[in-house]
Amino acid sequence: MFEVVAFYLFAFLTIAMFTVTVITKNALYALSSLAAGMIFISAFFFLLGAEFLGAVQIVVYTGAVMALYAFGMMFFDSINDVQESVANPRLTFMLTGIVALLVVAIFVAPIIGANATAHYPIHEAYGNTQDIGLVLFTKYLVPFEVAAVMLLVAMIGGIILAGKKMDISITQLSEHEIDNHKTDTEIEKDIK
Amino acid sequence: MESYLYIALFAPLVGSLFATLFGNSPKKLFVGVVTSALLAVSLIASLNLLMHVYLTETIVHVRMLDWIVIGNVDIPFGFVVDQVSVVMMVVVTIVSTMVHIHSIGYMDHDKSFNRFFAWLSAFVFSMMILVMSDNFAGLFIGWEGVGLCSWGLIGFWYHKEDIKRSKNLEESPFSTLSPYSSPSPSWAANEAFIMNRVADLGMLIGMFLIFWNIGSLQYDAVFAKIGTLDHGLIVAIAAFLFIGAMGKSAQFPFNTWLANAMEGPTPVSALIHAATMVTAGVYLVIRANEIFTVVPEVGYFIACLGAFVAMGAASMALVATNMKKIIAFSTLSQLGYMFVAAGLGAYWVALFHLATHAFFKSVLFLGAGNVMHATNDEINIKKMGGLAKHMPQTALIMTIASVALAGIFPLAGFFSKDLILEVAFGTHAYILWAVLWITAGLTAFYSFRLVMYVFYGKENFDHAKVHPHETYPFVIAAMTPLAILAIIAGWFEHQFVEMVTKVLPPLDIHVSSGTFYTLIAVTTAIALGGIAFAVLKFKKDGTYYSEKMKNRLCYKILANQYYIPHFWEAVVSKPYGKLSSFSWKELDLRLVDAIVDGIAKGIYGGGEAGTAMQSGNLSKSLKWMGIGILILVILVVAFGNLK
Amino acid sequence: MSVTLNDYLILSTLIFMIGMYGALRRKNLLMLFFSTEIMLNAVNIGMAAISKFHGDLTGQMFAFFIIAIAASEVAIGLGLLVLWFKRNNNINLDSLQSMKG
Numbered sequence: 001m002f003e004v005v006a007f008y009l010f011a012f013l014t015i016a017m018f019t020v021t022v023i024t025k026n027a028l029y030a031l032s033s034l035a036a037g038m039i040f041i042s043a044f045f046f047l048l049g050a051e052f053l054g055a056v057q058i059v060v061y062t063g064a065v066m067a068l069y070a071f072g073m074m075f076f077d078s079i080n081d082v083q084e085s086v087a088n089p090r091l092t093f094m095l096t097g098i099v100a101l102l103v104v105a106i107f108v109a110p111i112i113g114a115n116a117t118a119h120y121p122i123h124e125a126y127g128n129t130q131d132i133g134l135v136l137f138t139k140y141l142v143p144f145e146v147a148a149v150m151l152l153v154a155m156i157g158g159i160i161l162a163g164k165k166m167d168i169s170i171t172q173l174s175e176h177e178i179d180n181h182k183t184d185t186e187i188e189k190d191i192k
Numbered sequence: 193m194e195s196y197l198y199i200a201l202f203a204p205l206v207g208s209l210f211a212t213l214f215g216n217s218p219k220k221l222f223v224g225v226v227t228s229a230l231l232a233v234s235l236i237a238s239l240n241l242l243m244h245v246y247l248t249e250t251i252v253h254v255r256m257l258d259w260i261v262i263g264n265v266d267i268p269f270g271f272v273v274d275q276v277s278v279v280m281m282v283v284v285t286i287v288s289t290m291v292h293i294h295s296i297g298y299m300d301h302d303k304s305f306n307r308f309f310a311w312l313s314a315f316v317f318s319m320m321i322l323v324m325s326d327n328f329a330g331l332f333i334g335w336e337g338v339g340l341c342s343w344g345l346i347g348f349w350y351h352k353e354d355i356k357r358s359k360n361l362e363e364s365p366f367s368t369l370s371p372y373s374s375p376s377p378s379w380a381a382n383e384a385f386i387m388n389r390v391a392d393l394g395m396l397i398g399m400f401l402i403f404w405n406i407g408s409l410q411y412d413a414v415f416a417k418i419g420t421l422d423h424g425l426i427v428a429i430a431a432f433l434f435i436g437a438m439g440k441s442a443q444f445p446f447n448t449w450l451a452n453a454m455e456g457p458t459p460v461s462a463l464i465h466a467a468t469m470v471t472a473g474v475y476l477v478i479r480a481n482e483i484f485t486v487v488p489e490v491g492y493f494i495a496c497l498g499a500f501v502a503m504g505a506a507s508m509a510l511v512a513t514n515m516k517k518i519i520a521f522s523t524l525s526q527l528g529y530m531f532v533a534a535g536l537g538a539y540w541v542a543l544f545h546l547a548t549h550a551f552f553k554s555v556l557f558l559g560a561g562n563v564m565h566a567t568n569d570e571i572n573i574k575k576m577g578g579l580a581k582h583m584p585q586t587a588l589i590m591t592i593a594s595v596a597l598a599g600i601f602p603l604a605g606f607f608s609k610d611l612i613l614e615v616a617f618g619t620h621a622y623i624l625w626a627v628l629w630i631t632a633g634l635t636a637f638y639s640f641r642l643v644m645y646v647f648y649g650k651e652n653f654d655h656a657k658v659h660p661h662e663t664y665p666f667v668i669a670a671m672t673p674l675a676i677l678a679i680i681a682g683w684f685e686h687q688f689v690e691m692v693t694k695v696l697p698p699l700d701i702h703v704s705s706g707t708f709y710t711l712i713a714v715t716t717a718i719a720l721g722g723i724a725f726a727v728l729k730f731k732k733d734g735t736y737y738s739e740k741m742k743n744r745l746c747y748k749i750l751a752n753q754y755y756i757p758h759f760w761e762a763v764v765s766k767p768y769g770k771l772s773s774f775s776w777k778e779l780d781l782r783l784v785d786a787i788v789d790g791i792a793k794g795i796y797g798g799g800e801a802g803t804a805m806q807s808g809n810l811s812k813s814l815k816w817m818g819i820g821i822l823i824l825v826i827l828v829v830a831f832g833n834l835k
Numbered sequence: 836m837s838v839t840l841n842d843y844l845i846l847s848t849l850i851f852m853i854g855m856y857g858a859l860r861r862k863n864l865l866m867l868f869f870s871t872e873i874m875l876n877a878v879n880i881g882m883a884a885i886s887k888f889h890g891d892l893t894g895q896m897f898a899f900f901i902i903a904i905a906a907s908e909v910a911i912g913l914g915l916l917v918l919w920f921k922r923n924n925n926i927n928l929d930s931l932q933s934m935k936g
Contacts, residue, residue, distance in 0.1 A: 808934025
């Protein structure tokens with residue numbers, strides 16, 4: 001009973017938040033509603049008994065990703081409303097509407113798969129975290145390590161892309177050179 | 193003997209190919225000499241074959257190559273030299289050789305000298321295929337070949353412009369009184385070719401009927417089995433084959449092309465329109481005599497048509513002043529005679545007249561060529577006159593030929609023409625006999641009218657521009673054998689009959705000797721009467737028709753060739769032209785072209801519209817992705833097995 | 836009445852469609868990123884739901900890795916976006932177009 005109520009409540013909230021995200025013209029509103037939507041999605045995960053996933057969702061998505069977006073917003077002109085000119089709004093609406101309808105129609109049909117056997121069955125006895133840990137570090141170890149490397153690469157990439165004076169290594173310069181060194185913007189002014 | 197066959201057949205082809213190499217070069221004398229020499233070689237081979245066939249009474253039959261061998265169809269390239277074909281071969285090669293040598297002199301100022309000999313030798317080759325073939329398909333190949341070469345030769349001076357039509361008898365291209373033989377050489381060439389093609393459709397239908405019912409096109413196979421067919425079918429076959437013959441031999445209603453073909457150079461008229469191509473129709477009837485003897489009603493129709501044409505052509509020649517047209521009409525008339533003979537069953541008589549006619553008519557044309565060459569291509573006989581003292585040899589030869597044409601003893605025409613009249617009388621076709629008898633008188637009259645106007649009397653040509661002179665001696669030397677043959681050919685009638693009746697049916701009529709000599713006397717009388725009238729009236733008046741006569745309707749009708757060319761133009765050419773124009777503008781341009789262009793435009797348009805997909809705009813690409821997803825989902829819903 | 840798998844999947848679909856609508860309609864690159872995040876999350880919900888209803892952990896593992904990848908994607912994406920903004924001074928999608936359609 002509670003489950004049904006919770007499901008519908010969170011479903012309504014999530015959809016409302018995400019709708020705001022895609023419709024609003026104010027960039028800050030979009031950011032805020034996106035963050036809220038993320039939180040409500042983690043509520044779903046908790047409802048589904050995937051506690052670890054729900055926690056990870058809050059920490060990674062709402063925390064890290066939203067923070068990244070917030071920092072990114074500082075670069076852009078966020079006070080003014082977003083200028084957008086859409087060629088054919090009706091077409092887009094119709095397109096998504098029809099696809100939504102059809103996919104829902106597909107999913108209304110009862111799911112076949114009664115004979116599917118679970119590869120990695122859920123053990124109710126352990127908690128969800130322990131269960132995931134067991135599978136993650138045994139069967140999914142290689143993807144786990146690869147994902148770690150990928151995250152490292154992404155981090156370094158992000159730094160290089162956004163950083164200034166990335167071709168110079170400050171630790172290898174002497175005091176005198178650090179003082180006399182010109183910044184990027186000064187070099188650009190010289191060229192002009 | 194077979195090597196002689198191949199030499200006779202292919203020597204003209206070698207000559208033609210040799211001349212073609214120089215087709216676009218300026219005149220080279222050796223081209224004419226080489227082609228004439230090769231034709232002389234062919235002539236010698238043909239004479240050898242004649243001796244062989246006559247003396248040993250065997251025929252030479254070769255199957256050179258397989259042509260179409262599929263399933264039940266077996267049509268080879270085969271050639272047969274029997275008594276009939278060897279006569280044709282000798283006639284063709286003699287006349288061709290003399291015409292070639294004459295052309296060296298006649299065409300000596302023409303810049304397309306080499307091309308002329310290429311076409312001429314190609315024509316002889318096609319004619320040899322026609323007469324030597326042993327099946328209907330080979331005959332048809334030669335048939336079409338001579339049609340093509342005739343087109344090339346009639347339209348030899350294709351760069352001449354069309355003459356406008358006019359009501360004035362002196363200027364209209366369809367009038368026999370004007371200096372034009374036809375609207376233009378290319379017009380005449382096209383008319384000849386197209387008319388022949390239309391008639392060839394009849395011949396093809398006849399051939400199809402033969403093949404369908406008998407299963408072979410070989411002469412021996414066809415003639416052996418023709419009697420087994422249904423009578424109506426044989427009538428149809430004979431009628432259709434004769435339609436083809438009508439086209440080639442210019443019988444009514446396919447007759448207008450022959451007079452218009454005088455646009456070509458005169459040696460062409462001598463070879464093609466006197467001796468060889470127009471006689472191909474007669475040859476066909478003679479060769480297929482076994483078909484025609486089974487259906488005498490068709491033969492009788494052929495004879496009646498022949499007599500009608502003979503009389504009609506002779507009447508048109510009475511008033512004409514275009515010299516070549518007069519001779520062309522006389523050819524048409526004599527072809528009518530040949531068809532009368534063939535139609536009444538006297539096939540060897542037709543063949544005999546074919547041979548003698550070839551000799552005197554070709555030399556008549558060659559002489560006319562000499563006259564034209566001497567008078568700067570003048571063609572109106574009233575603008576000549578008194579040329580006998582300037583060109584005595586030509587005058588003599590043409591007079592001999594005209595006498596032979598009139599049928600006076602002992603020249604060749606007497607033997608062949610009188611035989612035809614005797615056949616007509618003996619088969620109780622008295623009306624045909626009467627028609628032919630009157631025509632004989634008319635023939636004599638207009639032939640000598642021509643001779644008088646051209647060679648005797650006052651000199652009517654422009655003395656400042658025209659200096660008539662006799663032609664080269666070698667040209668006269670080339671014409672002489674033909675003239676001699678025109679004199680003596682009739683004396684070999686007995687040997688001819690003896691040889692040819694081995695394959696052709698012999699004459700089966702019985703005329704008592706009293707009637708026989710009366711007929712000869714009567715015929716000779718009217719011929720002499722015609723000549724006398726022509727000569728005496730000319731000497732008295734200098735002209736034949738008074739001014740009052742010239743304004744009469746019958747004169748105008750004759751001068752306009754019975755308005756047949758006008759009829760063809762109004763009923764066939766113009767409506768067909770309109771139909772073609774309509775088909776081109778409406779059907780072809782609007783429908784067919786529009787569809788093809790429309791497809792191309794559609795593809796182009798689609799491509800150009802499709803470039804919008806590749807705009808590089810991320811938003812648009814995402815939209816296209818969305819549309820793709822939509823399509824996939826639709827497919828899943830439609831074809832996935834959702835319960 | 837309880838919540839079945841179908842309900843979760845329909846929910847996932849709806850959220851995915853909202854994300855797709857945003858991706859198609861938005862011309863601001865940042866908004867486009869937001870829409871992408873929405874779509875990824877919708878898929879995560881679906882994965883977790885299937886995992887729960889079939890008693891299999893595979894769905895949750897997949898969702899886990901999707902989260903990891905989404906995070907790194909955001910990092911790089913924002914870095915590139917910053918560079919583009921420095922060059923062009925606006926982040927309108929139409930200015931990203933260099934081909935002439």
